Amino acid sequence: MMNQIKIGAFISECRKAKGWTQSQLAEKLEITDKAISKWETGRSMPDLSLFMPLCTLLDVTLNELFAGECIAEEKLKEKADEVLMDVIANWLGHDKWESKESDTTSENVLEVENVSKLYETENNSVLAVNDVSFQVPHGSFVGIMGASGSGKTTLLNLIATIDKPTYGTIRISGQNIVDIPDEATAEFRRRHLGFVFQEYNLLETLTIYENIALALTIKEVSKESIRPTIQSLSEKLDISAILDKFPYEVSGGQRQRCACARAIVVNPDIILADEPTGALDSHAARQLLDTLAMLCREYSATILMVTHDVMAASYCDRILFMKDGEIKAALNREQENKQTFFTDILKKIEWIEGESHDVLEIVNP
Numbered sequence: 001m002m003n004q005i006k007i008g009a010f011i012s013e014c015r016k017a018k019g020w021t022q023s024q025l026a027e028k029l030e031i032t033d034k035a036i037s038k039w040e041t042g043r044s045m046p047d048l049s050l051f052m053p054l055c056t057l058l059d060v061t062l063n064e065l066f067a068g069e070c071i072a073e074e075k076l077k078e079k080a081d082e083v084l085m086d087v088i089a090n091w092l093g094h095d096k097w098e099s100k101e102s103d104t105t106s107e108n109v110l111e112v113e114n115v116s117k118l119y120e121t122e123n124n125s126v127l128a129v130n131d132v133s134f135q136v137p138h139g140s141f142v143g144i145m146g147a148s149g150s151g152k153t154t155l156l157n158l159i160a161t162i163d164k165p166t167y168g169t170i171r172i173s174g175q176n177i178v179d180i181p182d183e184a185t186a187e188f189r190r191r192h193l194g195f196v197f198q199e200y201n202l203l204e205t206l207t208i209y210e211n212i213a214l215a216l217t218i219k220e221v222s223k224e225s226i227r228p229t230i231q232s233l234s235e236k237l238d239i240s241a242i243l244d245k246f247p248y249e250v251s252g253g254q255r256q257r258c259a260c261a262r263a264i265v266v267n268p269d270i271i272l273a274d275e276p277t278g279a280l281d282s283h284a285a286r287q288l289l290d291t292l293a294m295l296c297r298e299y300s301a302t303i304l305m306v307t308h309d310v311m312a313a314s315y316c317d318r319i320l321f322m323k324d325g326e327i328k329a330a331l332n333r334e335q336e337n338k339q340t341f342f343t344d345i346l347k348k349i350e351w352i353e354g355e356s357h358d359v360l361e362i363v364n365p
């Protein structure tokens with residue numbers, strides 16, 4: 001991996017050579033003093049967009065910045081290749097090329113190991129997630145169920161890189177996402193994750209087509225392949241007729257299917273869905289769940305869905321039951337149909353909650 005500490009010390013040295021304080025450099029780059037302090041102590045790396053302005057200000061080349069040292073003219077070629085390999089490995093989040101192999105051999109897209117999240121406030125502390133471990137295999141549809149306050153959203157936020165665990169490891173396609181510096185998480189989410197949330201914000205000023213196309217553009221897909229890709233996917237998701245409409249002109253169910261299209265179209269490692277049916281009537285909810293199950297079957301999508309709705313959970317292959325921050329039980333759907341699985345889920349909830357499963361929303365499938 002790139003030597004962040006060496007790079008940080010080099011930035012510090014170059015800044016001092018210019019006679020600037022951390023605040024003066026921060027002001028020139030229009031960022032906070034804290035960010036400079038984090039770079040210089042090796043706790044984080046500058047955002048990609050800041051590399052060039054930083055090099056210009058400090059009068060160093062990009063290679064020198066990545067190498068964390070001044071490079072003599074005659075060493076330039078040799079050093080440039082070495083630095084380039086490091087940059088690519090770092091950008092991919094891997095140690096050189098070793099874990100690239102583990103990418104392709106790993107069957108588990110998501111591996112959560114001994115993860116805990118402790119929220120500490122002035123007066124109390126809450127262990128929202130308590131030593132949770134599980135895996136999500138490629139192409140599976142896994143649900144997380146639990147009553148309100150059981151830690152589902154906290155766990156999903158940790159996996160989505162929106163929050164960091166207090167302890168534990170989370171690997172997505174072999175990469176430990178806990179190590180990703182804060183400023184690189186947005187880029188990671190764009191490249192590796194898809195989201196279908198209850199209040200998923202499609203951009204209201206863009207048409208449905210443009211919303212989906214935007215996801216592809218961000219992923220640098222060639223212009224020519226955008227239209228055919230969207231057309232074939234939207235036929236599958238039954239949204240072809242509304243591609244030219246704006247989100248506010250279509251129903252909640254259609255909006256959620258567009259969110260599914262936007263999530264799957266960039267071929268993410270995993271789609272994270274948080275109560276995706278929460279705002280839908282039962283017909284639209286079933287249509288959406290059929291869509292998610294179809295994405296797994298036909299597009300080999302891997303989906304992790306948080307829900308407190310037993311009907312929604314009955315579409316999954318496997319369910320993890322959370323209570324008080326812990327995974328108390330798991331249930332696999334073997335050969336049985338949705339109705340039988342629905343009944344099994346209810347029984348499991350009764351077992352976990354005693355008779356008090358009224359906290360969960362129960363709708364017969």
Ligand SMILES: Nc1ncnc2c1ncn2[C@@H]1O[C@H](COP(=O)(O)OP(=O)(O)OP(=O)(O)O)[C@@H](O)[C@H]1O
Nearest residue numbers: 119120126128146147148149150151152153154155
């Ligand atoms: N930012 C926070 N600061 C302090 N405590 C928090 C924070 N976020 C969540 N909690 C606490 O952590 C516990 C788990 O909350 P979480 O939102 O993950 O549960 P949930 O199962 O998703 O609930 P719901 O179904 O109601 O959304 C709760 O006790 C909650 O009060």
